[in-house]
Amino acid sequence: MRLPTVCGGYEEELATYGVALDDALVTRGxxxxxxxxxxxxxxxxxxxxxTAIFAGNDLMAVGAMYAIFDAGLRVAAGCGRLWGTTTAR
Numbered sequence: 001m002r003l004p005t006v007c008g009g010y011e012e013e014l015a016t017y018g019v020a021l022d023d024a025l026v027t028r029g030x031x032x033x034x035x036x037x038x039x040x041x042x043x044x045x046x047x048x049x050x051t052a053i054f055a056g057n058d059l060m061a062v063g064a065m066y067a068i069f070d071a072g073l074r075v076a077a078g079c080g081r082l083w084g085t086t087t088a089r
Contacts, residue, residue: 036063
């Protein structure tokens with residue numbers, strides 16, 4: 001699967017290190033909190049569990065944080081990293 005431009009850096013970095021893109025680790029959303037929650041919930045069910053989540057924007061990152069908390073995890077503890085593409089102020 002070819003990723004949209006917003007995720008191109010992820011795909012490029014994988015290629016730099018010779019790592020194949022794993023479709024099971026890519027979910028899509030509609031840029032809203034709810035879709036971030038749903039996407040992160042899917043990712044948190046993958047075994048082994050990912051140690052980082054990249055969100056397409058800050059709203060989706062907030063949704064992902066809610067999913068992480070609802071799974072009984074903490075950002076920077078049970079889920080090592082969470083990134084959005086913009087900076088919330």
